[in-house]
Amino acid sequence: MQQTARAVAILLALSVAGITAAFLSLVEGTSAWAIVVAFAVSFAATYLLSFITLEFFIFREINRIQEVLQKLKKKNFSFLKEENAASSRNPLRLINQEIFNYAELKQREIDELKRMADFRREFLADVSHELKTPIFAAQGYIYTLLDGAVKDKTVRDKFLKKAAKSLDGLDVLVQDLLMLSQLENKQIKMLYSYFNLSELIREVFDQMEGKAESKVITLRLAPGFPDQVWVWADKQRIQQVITNLTSNAIKYSKEDPEEEGWVEADLQEDGDRIKVLIKDNGRGISAEHLNRIFERFYRVDRSRAKVSGGSGLGLAIVKHILEAHKTVIDVQSEVGKGSVFSFRLKKRKEKKAKKKQVEV
Ligand SMILES: Nc1ncnc2c1ncn2[C@@H]1O[C@H](COP(=O)(O)OP(=O)(O)OP(=O)(O)O)[C@@H](O)[C@H]1O
Ligand SMILES: [Mg+2]
Known part of the structure; x- marks a missing residue:
């Protein structure tokens, strides 16, 4: 040149x-x-x-x-950092910068579209895989019955119960998927109200008592657990969050029957917020999985998940509900020791207690 x-x-x-x-x-x-x-x-x-x-x-x-x-x-795309063409008066340099900016924008759009296409492909594969399992199971039982097993009363009842259980699993999966998609598309509005979180946690623990007992796990409240803690949130959704976290804590307990399992709920003051903690002494989650457990369909142990029946949507739902409350879920875990899942909710001042339910 x-x-x-x-x-x-x-x-x-x-x-x-x-x-x-x-x-x-x-x-x-x-x-x-x-x-x-x-x-x-x-x-x-x-x-x-x-x-x-x-x-x-x-x-x-x-x-x-x-x-x-x-x-x-x-x-x-290092060009932008090296050059500061915006301050230049040279029209060619400005054109150069314009070309770069435009190309960078387009490249990012292309990358995003590719990422979305990958995501859609992966999602479709995951959904079909998850749907396939209960459908195949129910289909198997029903065809066996049609092939003659229906004549034996005990076999018939057993197979019908199993088919119904598979279809119930399918129903839960579809409900979870539907809810996730509605949460992601912001179709579900949070119905805020003022409620006693302490009472809600006790209710959830009461409901889960049977499930915990069958796995010889004690559900307990932390020492000094308050009687009343009023928060401003969507009660039904927060109930679901606590149910999902408690159900996981019970489900992923240690496999060693010798060791005494427990799940503990704790409420801690944190400025104008309340920190909710669900702790367990279960099997824990290793660091490589910790960032991914909130992705839909992500399970630490896919082979064992078939036995416990989880589809990997529980924590994705938890994350979305808390995001809609403008808060985040936090997790700390150590393999073999246990996990602590926590999040914060806004406390509400007494005088606003009688406010009607409003949509936010
Ligand atoms: N308290 C916990 N201790 C150990 N591992 C956990 C705990 N909570 C979640 N996990 C791991 O994170 C994964 C994702 O959990 P998530 O609740 O999203 O799905 P799931 O329990 O497998 O299925 P679902 O909740 O839809 O029935 C689980 O498969 C499990 O491996
Ligand atoms: Mg779960």
């Missing part, structure tokens, strides 16, 4: 110097010496000016545009 700039500058300088000399030679009384000097001066001045203009303002910027296009081809 520099060679081109030099050649163009020499050509321009020669023509300007030639024209100047020619004009001077037409002026009467101009000495040959003066014409030579004028030629030399105009050549030098024009050469310098054109070379600088071409090299620094045009060719260098064109070079940059080329470099930027190369970078964009390689999806290298």
Whole structure:
């Protein structure tokens, strides 16, 4: 590029110097010496000016545009950090920046679309896989009955119960999926009200007592657990959050029957919020899985999940409900020791207690 700039500058300088000399030679009384000097001066001045203009303002910027296009081809977006073209007055540099910004925006859009397409593909595969299991099971029982097993009363009852159980599982799965999709599309509005969280946790623990007992797990409240803690949230949804967390804590207890299992609920003051903690001494979750357990269909142990029957939607629902409450779920866990799931809810001041339920 520099060679081109030099050649163009020499050509321009020669023509300007030639024209100047020619004009001077037409002026009467101009000495040959003066014409030579004028030629030399105009050549030098024009050469310098054109070379600088071409090299620094045009060719260098064109070079940059080329470099930027190369970078964009390689999806290298470091250009923005290196250059601060916005402050430049050079129109070519501004165009360069515009090209870059536009390409970067488009590239990001393409990446996002690809990510969404991957997500959709993965989601469809997961959904069909999850639906397949209970449908195949129910289908198996029903066809066996049709093939003659229906005549044996005990077999018939057993198979019908099993088919019904599979279909119940299918129903839960579809309900969970429906709810997740409604939460994600913001179709479910949180119905805020003022309620006693402490009482709600006791109710959930009462409901889960049977399930815990069958796994020899004690459900307990932390020492000093308050009688009343009033929060401003959607009661039904928070009940679901606590149910899902408690159900997990029971389900993923240690497999060693010798060890005494427990699940503990705790409520802690945290400024204008209340921190809710559901702790267990279960099997725990390793660091590699910890970030992913809130993804839908994610299960730490897929093979064992078939036995316990989880579809991996529980924590995704929890995360979405809490996000709708503008709060987050936090988890700390150690393999073999247990896990603590926690989140914060807004406390409500007494005087606002009688406010009616409102949609937010
Ligand atoms: N308290 C816990 N202790 C150990 N592992 C847990 C705990 N809670 C969740 N996990 C792990 O995180 C995974 C995801 O949990 P999630 O509740 O989303 O799904 P699930 O319980 O398998 O199915 P679902 O809740 O839909 O019935 C579980 O499969 C389990 O491996
Ligand atoms: Mg669960």
